[in-house]
Amino acid sequence: MKKLHLIDKIVFVFNTILAAVLLVSFVLPYLPPKTFSQLSVLSLSVPFLIVVNVLFFLYWLLKVKRQLVLSLLILIIGYVFYGSLYKFSSSEDSDINTDDAFKVMNYNVRLFNLYKWIPQQDVDVKIVDFIKEQAPDILSIQEYHPDSRIDLSFFKYRYDKLSGKHTKHGQVILSQFPIVNSGSVEFPNTANNAIYADVVKGNDTIRVYNIHLESLRIDTDVDKLKEEGSERLFKVAGSTFKMQQFQTELFLLHKRQCHYKMIICGDFNNTAFSYVYRKIKGDLNDTFKEAGNGFGRTYDFRFFPVRIDFIFADEAFAVNKFKTFDDHFSDHYPIMTTLSLKQ
Structure with missing residues (x-):
């Protein structure tokens, strides 16, 4: 020195x-x-x-x-x-039985741009076209909003849980495989929740969860963040993280009662370095870490990458592929993984 x-x-x-x-x-x-x-x-x-x-x-x-x-x-x-913040290479694609492999997508669509946050025309239609082009077999959506322009009928089965008096919104799970059971894990005093659907693929029943944890409700524009007092930011974030922990505890109570092979999708509004990430992930595989590359950014925040959307898969699944898309139709970026049951 x-x-x-x-x-x-x-x-x-x-x-x-x-x-x-x-x-x-x-x-x-x-x-x-x-x-x-x-x-x-x-x-x-x-x-x-x-x-x-x-x-x-x-x-x-x-x-x-x-x-x-x-x-x-x-x-x-x-x-x-x-592990590394940056994934330098994805795992090599394993030999995939195309009859067995299936694609799972997670996407927070921010109400399909209902309030014109993105100054483009027909963002809602572009989101639907994007989903149709990528053709996931299972789709987990947060901040879903039903509208006559939003046609997702190319999925054969669906379960949604919506709330709101004037603007209906919530979570939805869409599937090309039959849904034999579904429901919601209610989070009190919030519009956020977790939903689930048991889908049947071949001889297997798979539990799919769609989780949306409490949002920070802070404007992430860097210039506006500078105007916020640090004391207020810490207070708001701390209160939100307490609520996220409570929501996670409710979810885990429900999860423990399920004995099916499991896939967990969601917007956690928190990073892979958080308490709620570790608790929800448990023994499951983070599909980005298994087969992704790059920073895996899922949220539109300037200056450094933020990964707050996840797909976890049971050890029974081989994670063959993972992709984070750059299509900017929401404040979140869609993610998709290709899974297959291990022989």
Whole structure:
């Protein structure tokens, strides 16, 4: 430290602080937000903290300074426990029996652009056309809104749970396979909930969940975020994460009663470094980690990638493919995986 120039000393001070914050954030998935509500907010910043520490590492590497060890060590610890933020390559496609493989898509459609958030014409129709083109066998939608222009009748079976007096909205599961049982896991004092459908494929019954956890309800435009007081942001986020934990507990109570092979889709409004992600995922596979590539960004947030939409699959399924689409028809990006039952 004594041999560093003044600017490098200042850089290292910031490096030390942000490396320490990143290290603390690695324990967040194990800390219930009901007890550590303010601290849990850090889970949203983990992707940013990882990117910043990579930049610090590169800075010291170019200067050939031993200070690079700090960020490198923290990044290695994060990689060991949580894997890489960036997936450099997808797994090789396994030999797929096309008669057995099926595609599962998850998509938060933001009411099919009902209030013209995206200044394009016919966004609702474009979403339907996109879904039809990709032809998923099972589709899980959050923030669904029924309308005469939205024709998803090319799916043979469906289950939806809608609320709202004036503008009906909610979750829906659509399937090309028969649905033999369905229902809703109600979350009190919110329009969010989890729904499920038991679909029959061949000789197997598969439980499909569609979860939409509580939203932060914060404008994620960076310029507007600057106008918000940090104290208010932490308070709102902490309160939301408490509610997400409660909703997750209700969901897990329901999930434990199911003994079918399981697929969980949803918009968690939280990252893969959060408590609710770890609890909901449990022993299931995150299909992005199994077969995806890139950052896997699912939410439209400037400056750094945010992955808050997920598809988890039972160990009984082989994850053959995963794709995050770039089609910008909502504030979320659709994701899709190709699964097949292991022999």
